[in-house]
Amino acid sequence: MFRPQIKVLDCTVRDGGLINKWQFTDDFVRRIFYALSRAGVDYMEVGYKSSEKYFSRSENGAWKFCSEDDLKRVVGDLDTKMKLSAMADIGRIDPEDILPKKESVLDMIRVACYVKEVDKGINLAHHCLDKGYETTINLMAVSKVLERDLDEALDDLSKSAVPVIYLVDSFGAMYSEQIHFLAKKYMEALPGKELGIHTHNNQQLAFANTIEGIIAGINRLDATLYGMGRGAGNCPLELLLSFLKNPKFDIRPIFEVIQEILIPIKGEIEWGYHIPYMITGILNEHPRSGMKAMSAEKLPDLRKFYEGLLEGTPD
Amino acid sequence: MFRPQIKVLDCTVRDGGLINKWQFTDDFVRRIFYALSRAGVDYMEVGYKSSEKYFSRSENGAWKFCSEDDLKRVVGDLDTKMKLSAMADIGRIDPEDILPKKESVLDMIRVACYVKEVDKGINLAHHCLDKGYETTINLMAVSKVLERDLDEALDDLSKSAVPVIYLVDSFGAMYSEQIHFLAKKYMEALPGKELGIHTHNNQQLAFANTIEGIIAGINRLDATLYGMGRGAGNCPLELLLSFLKNPKFDIRPIFEVIQEILIPIKGEIEWGYHIPYMITGILNEHPRSGMKAMSAEKLPDLRKFYEGLLEGTPD
Numbered sequence: 176m177f178r179p180q181i182k183v184l185d186c187t188v189r190d191g192g193l194i195n196k197w198q199f200t201d202d203f204v205r206r207i208f209y210a211l212s213r214a215g216v217d218y219m220e221v222g223y224k225s226s227e228k229y230f231s232r233s234e235n236g237a238w239k240f241c242s243e244d245d246l247k248r249v250v251g252d253l254d255t256k257m258k259l260s261a262m263a264d265i266g267r268i269d270p271e272d273i274l275p276k277k278e279s280v281l282d283m284i285r286v287a288c289y290v291k292e293v294d295k296g297i298n299l300a301h302h303c304l305d306k307g308y309e310t311t312i313n314l315m316a317v318s319k320v321l322e323r324d325l326d327e328a329l330d331d332l333s334k335s336a337v338p339v340i341y342l343v344d345s346f347g348a349m350y351s352e353q354i355h356f357l358a359k360k361y362m363e364a365l366p367g368k369e370l371g372i373h374t375h376n377n378q379q380l381a382f383a384n385t386i387e388g389i390i391a392g393i394n395r396l397d398a399t400l401y402g403m404g405r406g407a408g409n410c411p412l413e414l415l416l417s418f419l420k421n422p423k424f425d426i427r428p429i430f431e432v433i434q435e436i437l438i439p440i441k442g443e444i445e446w447g448y449h450i451p452y453m454i455t456g457i458l459n460e461h462p463r464s465g466m467k468a469m470s471a472e473k474l475p476d477l478r479k480f481y482e483g484l485l486e487g488t489p490d
Numbered sequence: 491m492f493r494p495q496i497k498v499l500d501c502t503v504r505d506g507g508l509i510n511k512w513q514f515t516d517d518f519v520r521r522i523f524y525a526l527s528r529a530g531v532d533y534m535e536v537g538y539k540s541s542e543k544y545f546s547r548s549e550n551g552a553w554k555f556c557s558e559d560d561l562k563r564v565v566g567d568l569d570t571k572m573k574l575s576a577m578a579d580i581g582r583i584d585p586e587d588i589l590p591k592k593e594s595v596l597d598m599i600r601v602a603c604y605v606k607e608v609d610k611g612i613n614l615a616h617h618c619l620d621k622g623y624e625t626t627i628n629l630m631a632v633s634k635v636l637e638r639d640l641d642e643a644l645d646d647l648s649k650s651a652v653p654v655i656y657l658v659d660s661f662g663a664m665y666s667e668q669i670h671f672l673a674k675k676y677m678e679a680l681p682g683k684e685l686g687i688h689t690h691n692n693q694q695l696a697f698a699n700t701i702e703g704i705i706a707g708i709n710r711l712d713a714t715l716y717g718m719g720r721g722a723g724n725c726p727l728e729l730l731l732s733f734l735k736n737p738k739f740d741i742r743p744i745f746e747v748i749q750e751i752l753i754p755i756k757g758e759i760e761w762g763y764h765i766p767y768m769i770t771g772i773l774n775e776h777p778r779s780g781m782k783a784m785s786a787e788k789l790p791d792l793r794k795f796y797e798g799l800l801e802g803t804p805d
Contacts, residue, residue, distance in 0.1 A: 350701060350733065351666070378729055379691075383698030386665060401765075413765070414693055417772040418665065430792040433765060438789070448763075450728070450748060457732040474753070477745040 177420040180394045184218035184371075185211050185412055188238050189262055190404035194444045197222060197236030203436055204238065205249045207400065210432035212255040214416065215423045220260040221246060224284060226272045246280045258282035262313075263303070265295045276307030283309035285341075290320045293328040297335045304336055311339035311395070313373060317357065318348045318459050329364035339369045339395055344384060347377025347407055347452070348459035351387040358391035371395030374410050376402055377456025377465075379448055381410040386418060400429065401437040406462035407452040445469060454481050492735040495709045499533035499686075500526050500727055503553050504577055505719035509759045512537060512551030518751055519553065520564045522715065525747035527570040529731065530738045535575040536561060539599060541584045561595050573597035577628075578618070580610045591622030598624035600656075605635045608643040612650045619651055626654035626710070628688060632672065633663045633774050644679035654684045654710055659699060662692025662722055662767070663774035666702040673706035686710030689725050691717055692771025692780075694763055696725040701733060715744065716752040721777035721784075722767040760784060769796050 188197070188204055204221070211219050222238025230239055237245040241261045250259070260283040263273075273284065284303040288296030296312050303310045312332060317325055332340055342357055349357075354372075361370055372388035372395070374381040385396055398412035413433065416424045441447075451465035454477070464484060468475050503512070503519055519536070526534050537553025545554055552560040556576045565574070575598040578588075588599065599618040603611030611627050618625045627647060632640055647655055657672055664672075669687075676685055687703035687710070689696040700711055713727035728748065731739045756762075766780035769792070779799060783790050 351698065351705075376694075378732075379694050379697050379726065382694050383666065383701075386698075390666070411694065413768065414772075417693075417768075427793050427796065430765065430769075430796055434789070434792045438765075450745065450753075453728065454745075457729075474749070477749045478742050481742065481745055 178389075178394065179421070180369075181389070181396065181419060181421065182217040182394060183396050183398060183412070183415065183419070183424075184220055184260060185216050185399060186220035186260075186262075186373075186397055186409070187399040187403050187412070189220040189222050190399055190409055191446070192222060192236065192238050193405035194403075194446060195236075196234060197238040199236060199238065201249055203440070205251075206432055206436055208249060209253065210400075210428040212253060212257045213428040214425050216257060216412070216416075218258045218260045218283060220262060220285070221249075222261055223267070224261040224263045224273065224281075225267045226269045228269075229267050241281070243274065243279060250280055258309070260285055262287055263299060264288075265292050265299065268299075270299065270302045273303060273306055281308065283311070285311045285313055287313045287315055289315050290317065290324050290328045293331050297331060297337060300337045301335070309339075310337055311341060311371060312337050313341040313343050313371070315343050316345040316461075317342070318344065318346055318353070325360075326364065329361065333365050333368070337368075339371055340365055341371035341373050341395065341397075342388065342393065343373045344375055346459050346461060347375035347381065347456040349374075349384060350380065351384065354384045354387040355391050358388055358393055362392060369394055371397065373397040375404070375456070375462075376407040376409060376448065377452045377462065381408070382414045382418075385410045385415060401433050401441065403437060403441075403446055406446065406466055407448055407456065408446040450477050451475075451480060454484060458484050460484060493704075493709065494736070496704070496711065496734060496736065497532040497709060498711050498713060498727070498730065498734070498739075499535055499575060500531050500714060501535035501575075501577075501688075501712055501724070502714040502718050502727070504535040504537050505714055505724055506761070507537060507551065507553050508720035509718075509761060510551075511549060512553035514551060514553065516564055518755070520566075521747055521751055523564060524568065525715075525743040527568060527572045528743040529740050531572060531727070531731075533573045533575045533598060535577060535600070536564075537576055538582070539576040539578045539588065539596075540582045541587045543584075544582050556596070558589065558594060565595055573624070575600055577602055578614060579603075580607050580614065583614075585614065585617045588618060588621055596623065598626070600626045600628055602628045602630055604630050605632065605639050605643045608646050612646060612652060615652045616650070624654075625652055626656060626686060627652050628656040628658050628686070630658050631660040631776075632657070633659065633661055633668070640675075641679065644676065648680050648683070652683075654686055655680055656686035656688050656710065656712075657703065657708065658688045659690055661774055661776060662690035662696065662771040664689075664699060665695065666699065669699045669702040670706050673703055673708055677707060684709055686712065688712040690719070690771070690777075691722040691724060691763065692767045692777065696723070697729045697733075700725045700730060716748050716756065718752060718756075718761055721761065721781055722763055722771065723761040765792050766790075766795060769799060773799050775799060
């Protein structure tokens, strides 16, 4: 699939940091930065932009905050076309803590929000636009909202100045038919805007659903190295770059960095396909119970875990 | 997706045995047999039907041969609707070693063959039909044949008495668009026949491609417990049963048997998503070089492995 409009964003450090509170060495982040640059990836999402008054530096690594000092230490003076992104969550960043673009090495701020807080999300995104950043809104957990509420949120977004809106499968619950249904809905509701897709791998469908998004016309694609990310992880970047036939991408530096740092860290922190994550995915639930099961000393009884979640699902 | 014609075949022991030469305990195979029966799976493929003059019993476990004694020892006298299948490879079974159906606990023999040997495959399949078995032909490695040769093979198959033909992605190289293209081609070339699909997980697309096969109208679906199978493995049965909404399936015994014996054996023998298998998949190559890389004491340089395979690919 070659379409010149397609842009790939790697969020290994941002989404992977949800597993270990962003306790990555500078060397780890720097190697990823260099590998992605050489591979021709369009954006690297380095972490979250959060206010230090809401989270402590003793508990969270640098990439929970993405201060300019931390960013510059890792980015150095490499001559690269790759842009840098950070994600902002509603209520976790004070707008005044976002510097004007000309004082920052960040190029883009992506605002993540739920459907019920979409107006807060639009406010924050407009603030970022005003400060000179590229901006997107990533509408989370849409597999659990009423269609009328989603339609209202999309209507609000269509009237906003935010140019890029993401379809997000937060729980890894969607199949290709849901992706096509929602991509069509977003496209019709958001004329003139670009669409993105961010998937989770609970059912081994993160890459497949990203492909279906591409087929449906989505041009902004999220992926992570070796699929690293919270719970079951995300769409593996190496698979996505191989699928995209765009000659601007070079997959070879990706194999190098996976071998140098991703395979080793997978022995230390856990992500990927496991039955507890699979069960939260098939039941369209937040992965938190799956993460609790996986972090326990002994895996719980899987049949009981499934039956318990089934009973706990509100009707 | 609920369609009453859909039938699921589990080939955990047959495909998984390719990893360890079928060195499974009777208890292992019996637990799978019981769990699949309770889950409502339609067929269990227990292994290969091979002639003992071609393979030694000292190297290969019982399920390379599927003798009646071995089968009966495991199956016992459980009252089950589940049918038993064995696979037969061209040149590895003498037709006279196949008992008449009325002397066997097997219900079905699936003949695996390459496009170039399809006429031998049809001959063997007709022999099995004559002896009273349900029979299929699984046409392997079709991602590497010229379309005219595939069309000729499909034409031969359309004139045969074999009622079920499988679309097989032997190298885990296909995307959804290839699945839809080939499913349509098979359907048009094989009027009146039922189609099946067998996928490999090199690109994490085994389940996704099985779903696309279902959407395209394929009714015979292969899967394995926890995706166990040679190299990257197959479509995970637990994901497939959860996707299929047919009330005849009960996923709970599947979670039990995965916890009891599949998770433990995954610590001993290796399958699943690994970069060497991913690389053979994206290059549409047989997984043997990937298996060699994975069985080495130290993982080879992945970039060089990729570049070497690229250079070695005939133009």
